[in-house]
Amino acid sequence: MATCIVCGAATDGHICDTHEEDVAFEFRGNSPDQLTAGRFYRGSVDGFADFGAFVDIGDSVTGLLHRSEVPGRLESLDWDDGDQVYVQVMNVHDNGNIDLGWSIRQAERDFRGQLVDDPSADSNAQLPEEPEGNGHSADASTETETADGGTPTSESNSEFEFGDDETDADDTPQAGDAGEPNGETNDSQATTDARSSDSEERAQTRDESGAETESASGADEAEDDQDDAAPEDVERVEIASLDDRIGDRVALEAEVVSTRQTSGPTIFELVDETGAVDCAAFVEAGVRAYPDVEAGDVVRLVGEVESHHGDRQVETEELTVLSGENADAVSARKAEALNERAAPEDTTLLADDDDVAAVQDDLVDAATSIRRAVIEGQPVILRHTATVEGYVAGTALERSLLPLVRDEHARDDAQYHYVDRRPLDDAFYTIEDATNDVTDMLEAAERHDEKHPLFVLVGAGSTSESADGVGLLDMYDAETVVVDGGYADDAPAVDALVSPTNDGGNTVNTGALGAQLAALVNGDVREDIRHLPGIAYWTDVPTAYADLAAESGYEREELATLRDAIALEAFYQSYEDKRELITDLLWDETGGSLAEHVADQFRTKLDTELDTAEPHLEPRGEGGVVFEVLDVGEFTHQYDFPPVDLLLDALSRRDDRADVLLGVGDDELRVRSDEDVDVRAVGERVADELPEAGVVPRGARDGRIEFLSGEKDAVTDAVVAAITDQLA
Known part of the structure; x- marks a missing residue:
């Protein structure tokens, strides 16, 4: 039994049924019928037509993203031939045609995991191969519990890349970068790799406030003091300041707003009162780190600030879930700053x-x-x-x-x-x-x-x-x-x-x-x-x-x-x-x-309906108040334009012969008038007078009255009398 790479739950493969649509698949098959409907796949644009875009899924199959599947216009996709894109396989027809659906997520970082769909393997949901020479940063080891609360394990942090594949001119590719299996180890990486052999196992403990934290154990702890200060000795900084702290070891106190699992580390998105940042935590390739940490948790995170292709990222060393006064203080800072910004x-x-x-x-x-x-x-x-x-x-x-x-x-x-x-x-x-x-x-x-x-x-x-x-x-x-x-x-x-x-x-x-x-x-x-x-x-x-x-x-x-x-x-x-x-x-x-x-078109349709309805207006006079009644169930086209409310509004504006216009349907009555008519009060009175009619006023003064269809005539008479008394 394996664990889900997103939530850590026990499952038969690497992804549970609940989160299968949260990962992106790389297809390694050669036939359309090997695709799995409902999954999101990485593909490349293979051309355009008036009716949609063609997308290659893997090396051997091509599907159609019809323009009706795109929420905006087709050109709003801003895709070019050869672009890497993500699409959902909606259906595979018997003739091999593949219907694709648009994905709102169009970058690797938008998915919570990456898997391989290889029909030739024992399971068609495999973890991607870990790039050769994948280095690990070991300023401090990363600790986590197993999904079932078992013994914590210890692994070094991964220097793992995610997101786009472009590299800043000043950045040397890191070994183990996603999509860069041949990346070479730079000097900084070599230094951290050399220290990794001294990393210690850590046990998860609980501090006095009830917060979950990590503490080091082992005889070599003093030896690591120079490089691995205790969490409380690391300076807390604001996320907005991280651009100026590349290479520094810092502490963040913030809220976790999302998590996603890559084929390498787990990525936690943290937000404090000044901004947001992604923090990578590594156990082993594709395995969820800190499975008990969820969106909404307030945490203290210690790690090293790094720059990956121009984007700042924190390599997580220790992650603590705060509670009590510690969490309240973080939330209060964030709330005060957010109110000011908002x-x-x-x-x-x-x-x-x-x-x-x-x-x-x-x-x-x-x-x-x-x-x-x-x-x-x-x-x-x-x-x-x-x-x-x-x-x-x-x-x-x-x-x-x-x-x-x-x-x-x-x-x-x-x-x-x-x-x-x-x-x-x-x-x-x-x-x-x-x-x-x-x-x-x-x-x-x-x-x-x-x-x-x-x-x-x-x-x-x-x-x-x-x-x-x-x-x-x-x-x-x-x-x-x-x-x-x-x-x-x-x-x-x-x-x-x-x-x-x-x-x-x-x-x-x-x-x-x-x-x-x-x-x-x-x-x-x-x-x-x-x-x-x-x-x-x-x-x-x-x-x-x-x-x-x-x-x-x-x-x-x-x-x-x-x-x-x-x-x-x-x-x-x-x-x-x-x-x-x-x-x-x-x-x-x-x-x-x-x-x-x-x-x-609006005017043509409305004028036609008005001309049809006007001959069927039934005049009524009560106590000096002039009424006209239209049976909208009999003399309007129920499912065509205009809707009843709009038609009655137009009739009321067009007809100045009546003080009150009533639109009576099979079980609803609407009132239009320039006079001050309180429809709710009328409905409440009629409900008292006709308890067997099921009268219910809906809405406020300008609402409508609902009733049982068999009491239509009695309700209409009672409404006319009630409005007359109101306007008298």
């Missing part, structure tokens, strides 16, 4: 809006939470309604986040890895939505050792309907920020709430509110998003936002065109973010032709 540099509003100014402090708090998530390496999940307001707010936040992510994280795929915009089916964050998010979150944590995301709920999350969903996130300590310009009602407890009505103010267009927040998250995009708030309004764009858009060259007619285009695209494939398409619409470089094309 605070927005510019806290002025994007445009003057008194209703937004009333929650400016809440906006700053929300922006700080979002910026801190980026700094700490938390993915940010943007959940917004599939409406114009939701798309404007969500896209504005996405636009502000992407540059921050690219600046903070070096990996090429960071913008896809750390920012994910997911439209919602409804105006609530339901338990179904939360279940999907928690499932993805736990899988990412289990498979990739990923931090729990920060969830930003836009246009949802401020009413009681979202309480169960938000509560599920809270059960897993996932942070939540809610941004909603609509009516709040019994808002669930979240980490940051931006809701003007919750603070006793007026409703605000959620698109404008989200754009204001985006400007605080990243001041560098202010000029880029100035036209977005004006797009979110169907009528009467406030002067402040219209003027702001005009400064960027967008007049009111152009704002209306963009609004109509977004409204149409928000409906189709509503669960997809459509990042590139939405970007093209909102920041079109082609003179507006794309937006005009889509907006024309």
Whole structure:
């Protein structure tokens, strides 16, 4: 029985089933049917076609990465013929064709292990051969327990390279570099190799604070004092200072944010209050060092700072998991520095809006939470309604986040890895939505050792309907920020709430509110998003936002065109973010032709549906209040554009004959009116009057009323009476 190179769990081979997708395989077979579907393979680009890219897997087989598998445009891959890439084998057809999937990880360091898929071997998941002449640094031996808690072993640190294959002009390749089996040993390496014969076995002990640590044993300890000072005698330094300490032996106190297993050492990514660094710990090739150390642990690490191809790295000698006051002190330092870094540099509003100014402090708090998530390496999940307001707010936040992510994280795929915009089916964050998010979150944590995301709920999350969903996130300590310009009602407890009505103010267009927040998250995009708030309004764009858009060259007619285009695209494939398409619409470089094309389709479809629905409006008069009722179940196309809410909004704007428009479906009723109608209060009254009708008000004052379909007529009559009394 072997152990998993990622988690150390007992398994039949070198990788357990849970983490098989966390390693990259080198294929040494000669036939497509020898590939294993689901695995990620290293390959090389073999050419391009309009429909995708061809990738060689090993020396004998080639697969197709279809353009539909690429999250952006095909050219966004920035691949050239011959480039080394990573792809996932999705399917191998009987005719030998291979369907490939795109990998968000495009560097060796992004995977948590490297294995060989050799069909001719006893097992097709083998460790790569250790490069000849692999030297070991032995300033101090590396200690670890076995995965089952057995006797600690002692091995020297490996001078093992990972990452790209380029070498700085000033760096001599180190023996044992990954991908450089013939690297020669330099003088520094020879010195450490000469000392390796004197390295001692160490036993793991526990200090008085309860922290796990390592102590030396053996008669030669005094002899090594000159080179191997006790951990407490090594100077603690900040990670940001390591560039100036190449060759020094230092101590770091930081949080482990990720681990990954290479074919040589285990790599721990440490983050303190000043930055992040990779630390390599070696037991033997492909074997997990310190298997009990996990992401989230606060540690003290002693090691030598080295430069590998221009990247700093610490060769780990001793690793201690801190607890109690020691861990709290490290966390407090990090939290204080992160709060200072995360605070927005510019806290002025994007445009003057008194209703937004009333929650400016809440906006700053929300922006700080979002910026801190980026700094700490938390993915940010943007959940917004599939409406114009939701798309404007969500896209504005996405636009502000992407540059921050690219600046903070070096990996090429960071913008896809750390920012994910997911439209919602409804105006609530339901338990179904939360279940999907928690499932993805736990899988990412289990498979990739990923931090729990920060969830930003836009246009949802401020009413009681979202309480169960938000509560599920809270059960897993996932942070939540809610941004909603609509009516709040019994808002669930979240980490940051931006809701003007919750603070006793007026409703605000959620698109404008989200754009204001985006400007605080990243001041560098202010000029880029100035036209977005004006797009979110169907009528009467406030002067402040219209003027702001005009400064960027967008007049009111152009704002209306963009609004109509977004409204149409928000409906189709509503669960997809459509990042590139939405970007093209909102920041079109082609003179507006794309937006005009889509907006024309919107107007044609909407006008057709309006002309179809208007003849079926049923007038009703109660107590001086004029009603018109549309049976949306009978007289609209249920699964075609426009959706019911958008159609009713358009009918309400177009028809000035009625005080109140009711859209009545088979089991739902919606209200549109320029009058002050409290839909929740109406629903609560009808529920009391018709207890057998299963009436449930959904949402706040501007929500809807659900009921049993068999009670449709009775509920409609009761709603009409309740609204009449409200407006009397």
